[in-house]
Amino acid sequence: MSLRILEPGPLALVEDLGRPGRADIGVSPSGALDRSALRLANRLVGNAEGFAAVELLLGGFAARFETPAWFAVTGAMAPLTLDGAPIDGNRAVHADAGATLRIGAPTAGIRSYLAVRGGLDVPPVLGSRSTDVLSGLGPAPLRAGDTVALGPEPPEPVGLVDFVAVDAPAGGVVTVRAHLGPRADWFTPAAVDAFFGHEWELSADSNRVGSRLDPVRERAHLAGFEPRTGPLLERAVTGELPSEPMVAGAVQVSPDGRPTVLLADHPVTGGYPVIAVVADASRDLFAQLRPGQRLTFRHA
Numbered sequence: 001m002s003l004r005i006l007e008p009g010p011l012a013l014v015e016d017l018g019r020p021g022r023a024d025i026g027v028s029p030s031g032a033l034d035r036s037a038l039r040l041a042n043r044l045v046g047n048a049e050g051f052a053a054v055e056l057l058l059g060g061f062a063a064r065f066e067t068p069a070w071f072a073v074t075g076a077m078a079p080l081t082l083d084g085a086p087i088d089g090n091r092a093v094h095a096d097a098g099a100t101l102r103i104g105a106p107t108a109g110i111r112s113y114l115a116v117r118g119g120l121d122v123p124p125v126l127g128s129r130s131t132d133v134l135s136g137l138g139p140a141p142l143r144a145g146d147t148v149a150l151g152p153e154p155p156e157p158v159g160l161v162d163f164v165a166v167d168a169p170a171g172g173v174v175t176v177r178a179h180l181g182p183r184a185d186w187f188t189p190a191a192v193d194a195f196f197g198h199e200w201e202l203s204a205d206s207n208r209v210g211s212r213l214d215p216v217r218e219r220a221h222l223a224g225f226e227p228r229t230g231p232l233l234e235r236a237v238t239g240e241l242p243s244e245p246m247v248a249g250a251v252q253v254s255p256d257g258r259p260t261v262l263l264a265d266h267p268v269t270g271g272y273p274v275i276a277v278v279a280d281a282s283r284d285l286f287a288q289l290r291p292g293q294r295l296t297f298r299h300a
Contacts (some may be wrong), residue, residue: 001067001150003116006100008193009060014120015113017050019128019137023268029248030132030264030298033208033287034111037075040150040164041115042201044072044092046156052129054142056112059105063114069150070117070158073101076288077168078107090164109169109288117158118151133208134265138241169288173199177282177300181251183241183273190249191233195251195259195275196297205293208265211286212260216294232257233275249278 005012011292015038032038032055039049054061059078064073073080073089080087081102087125088092089112095101097135103112122129122139131138142148184192203212215232233253247254252272261278263286278286279300289295 003148004064004066005144006062006064007060007144008142009056011057012061012132013055013131014122014139015055016052016128019126026268027126028266028268030130033056033264034284036247036284037113041072041074041113045070045115045117046154046158047115047119053113053115058110061103062100064100067097067297069095071095072115073112076106076111078106078112079104087135090166091162092158097294099188108171110290111287118153121149121151125300129146132265141296167179174285174295176285176295176297177279177298178246178276179300181274181276184275186237186273187275188234188236189255195233199294199296202289202291202293210263210266241271241273243271246270249283250274251276
């Protein structure tokens with residue numbers, strides 16, 4: 001049983017729930033950025049929640065089922081067709097051998113998840129089939145012409161629900177819950193207040209390693225946008241911080257005062273002070289934020 005990739009889109013990766021607990025050997029957890037979407041897709045087709053699936057960025061994806069298969073697409077809201085006929089996301093769909101699935105550009109969110117019954121059967125590395133884009137561990141990004149093997153039939157049946165009601169990824173200002181970080185005292189009280197009290201804007205220079213944040217730019221009347229003027233996060237302690245362990249969700253602040261939220265493929269150590277740590281329940285939000293989208297942090 002196999003899935004043949006016809007068009008991978010901008011970036012299509014194999015991801016499961018990652019390889020946690022290996023920071024002592026320098027390996028990040030990796031895994032799906034939107035863990036809830038991956039879990040739902042797998043449950044819909046009767047897989048265990050952690051089975052490997054395709055994580056694809058910004059649509060433009062097409063694949064052909066070489067054998068009959070059940071599949072589900074979750075995550076970003078995107079147009080879906082099977083052999084040209086529209087289908088719904090967030091439900092199990094059966095494909096005949098030779099059928100072609102297409103996933104278009106999302107209207108909300110940016111990452112979609114394609115789970116196929118049996119899971120993607122690629123060789124595991126350190127206990128996970130996930131691709132880590134920072135270290136290069138795991139399978140290479142999917143390319144046109146790749147054939148991906150599917151695993152054996154799982155014991156659980158395909159879910160009986162016709163459709164799962166899931167809210168579309170938020171398109172406005174997103175509220176993120178966060179705890180004070182271990183180096184919050186390295187910043188002035190005004191900087192901590194600014195971090196939690198102002199809106200931030202997702203930079204286009206963001207990826208699976210981390211989401212970079214910029215101060216919001218306000219629109220000028222005829223001249224486009226005003227320059228970014230703050231709030232930048234001023235440090236109270238200006239000395240050099242020795243590298244220390246990092247976790248997913250840690251919010252590092254670079255010397256220019258801009259925060260970066262570390263995500264699944266983050267380095268396991270870092271030398272920038274951590275002002276806050278995103279609550280685990282809010283981490284998946286960063287998988288679906290679009291460049292330019294605004295967010296605000298609130299105390300968890």
